Amino acid sequence: MADTQSAHGLQTPAWLRLTLIGGAVLVMALLVVLPLLMVLISAFGKGFATWWAALVTPDAISALKLTLLTAAIVIPVNAVFGVFAAWSLTRFEFPGKRALLALVDLPFAVSPVVAGLCLVLLFGSQGWFADILRAHDIKILFARPGIVLATLFITFPFVVRELVPLMQQQGSEEEVVARSLGANAWTMFFRVTLPNIKWGLLYGVLLCGARAMGEFGAVSVVSGHIRGLTNTLPLHIEILYNEFDSTAAFAVSSLLAGLALVTLLLKFWLEARHADGLAKSHRRH
């Protein structure tokens, strides 16, 4: 086979090319595709009826509802605050900006379990806010608010990380022009900024949502695992697995796996169709 020329004009010998591609495909298959396939096969292993039965148990349904509720709260909140944060970080100069930019990645750097423990430290019965909470009879931990807070923390970076490079790349010139032409701040934001960042925002929201629904570690610490009340879908799967009900565990897992596939497809579509609206593109002008 002939050598191929890459974009930079280097000639890669065919055997090397095949080895690298083959290696990458093999690793991908083993680490990613195979487990997903196993989940789907095991889920339907005992037939469709068993699969469905596992999904419609009251605990499973309440877990699904809680997962969806959490996502429904977390996604809009993170979208809005993500845009605010990205705007501040890319359009303003202030001392400590670099530190703030680095801090955005904190939820990625810290272990989710640690994040959950921080919430326990703040809102637990020995926590900093314990007295205030008790005074107003507010339950944060081992209740839904705690789960939402934990998920908010974990998924915060997604929107910001997608928007910051995009907005830096686009620059503020269009917005400056809009102001010079007489637009007030709202007009400038809704008619100039938002349309320019919409694909990046969508992408960030997509990733945020996927993670929100799949988050385990932090939620596990704060949830209390109260069946039918404070269990999200991932927590419910863990319970099923710990009770050796692996079929049901796989059945419910297939829901999350299905979600992952949908996320992947949407991601693929977004990148294919709107590459110029995403930060990762490198279009030459």
Added chain:
Amino acid sequence: MLLINDNALQGKRPVLLSDNGVPTQVATAGTGEIGDHPAMQGSGHGVDLQIQGVGKRYGGTAALDDVDLHIASGELVALLGPSGSGKTTLLRVIAGLLPADAGRVLFGDTDATQLSLRERNVGFVFQQYALFRHMTVAENIAFGLRSRPRRSRPDKATIRRRVDELLALIQLPDLGDRYPEQLSGGQKQRVALARALAIDPTVLLLDEPFGALDAKVRVELRRWLRRLHDQTGQTTVFVTHDQEEALELADRVVVLRNGRIEQAGTPRQIYDEPASPYVFDFIGRASVIDGEATGGRFLVNGQDASFEAAGVADGPARLYLRPHDAAIGAPGDGLDARVAAVHRHADRITVELELAGQPRPLEVDLVAAPGVQAPAAGDAVGVRPLRHRIYPA
């Protein structure tokens, strides 16, 4: 092509005439129609720009230092200088993009120093066009008018008419529905200009408007901008580092250096009477002869070379001339020199001359026309400056 009747002197916006001489559209400022911006009335025409004592510091360095400038209504002014000269900073201070640390900016009688970018109603055009990428050309141009507060916003039909008028003015009548990415660089810049003109700005500010364009397009668009300015009479200030562009385009050129105005004058004044060696050297090529000024005369090597140096203080001085402003003749006809080298270019012959006692060679250009005899290396010749300026060294 549209003919334009210039009514700028009466304070009205020029009337556009169609080919058969019938006016197509008249809109005068302040009638409650277009151009009725709350902060800046009667903008674009009849408004002088005053910059008084403006200063701007970044840390320890002064980007602008006590700049005084008056721009008359309808003038096309170039801010010329190298990077770091403060020209872009000055433009941004005029726009309100940067606050000045000292001094005032006046639009007519209004002190605009405290007004925001939006309140000043200036038309700003970036080097990279900054067209709204998700809007069509027509929507881009209409943006300013559609962003007006409801009570002063013109109705849709009026906006539509204004957009069409401007599309015709920039000679792109069929591109209203295109998106910016479908346009060439030159077209994008014209749309950016139309967008800025749509709001009837107090002043049009262009930040190196042709910097992102190919050399040929740059020249074409430069000439087109001059014609546009003649048609509209819009007060315009543009920033450039290209002296050719400034000299060809502007009514007045302001040369900046290290945050100060080195010289301001018409292109002819700047070119023929540069006030300092810096301006002389920046505006074009310069050849230099060292000497001494004594009692209003310029002496080279102690010899009186018959050069007038009136107004130059006694002491070491330098004679500056353009390479094409000297004549080469026989030895004795001017200053004695020896030919060091001869370089032939496509349109000129550059002769490098060595003069006794001079630290650097003198470059003289001869036109490369048929019949022109260039001296050979090693020849002894006489060189006579035809036009020159003398400055203290």
